[in-house]
Amino acid sequence: SQQGEEDPQALSIQEGENATMNCSYKTSINNLQWYRQNSGRGLVHLILIRSNEREKHSGRLRVTLDTSKKSSSLLITASRAADTASYFCATIRGGADGLTFGKGTHLIIQP
């Protein structure tokens, strides 16, 4: 499988519910980043978590990192219709791949 692979691929929830997305990766990392992409737009950085951090918060976002399991999760609490977007985790895999993005989780918030 690929570095920075998100699951689920798609998630549909009701407004107000919490949304959790997961990311798994293969190689050691210095940091892991989460981005959001609205349809047809550029990626927007959400949170960067370093390898020596276990949890980080930003507003309604909470990111965890488990380096022993090579996994991260993004939790969006009290979801809103405006949170509808694709969410990507990104890591540096090594070699000449730069910051590598997964295929993303497409989140749909139903009003």
Place this chain on the structure above:
Amino acid sequence: EPEVTQTPSHQVTQMGQEVILRCVPISNHLYFYWYRQILGQKVEFLVSFYNNEISEKSEIFDDQFSVERPDGSNFTLKIRSTKLEDSAMYFCASSPQGFSSPLHFGNGTRLTVT
């Protein structure tokens, strides 16, 4: 808040033609990148640029591609002889400290090769 700007937003070109995609990174950033996203697929790394030279490039970034920072503000991606499979969204990004810091992306140029 400063942002990365890309022009044009849409570019249609014929196969075999040269195209230049333009980007103005955030002014105090030192690292610049190009990514592309074929419709419905992953965002793929093309190239990173620092201190007026390429620091990393992917297998996608072959001899048909080149980047340049012609002045203190612009960062360009040139595709020398476009192919149908070059049709994609091309995103420029910049960051203050390489991949250890967040990347700031522009809204992209949609390139259609006919």
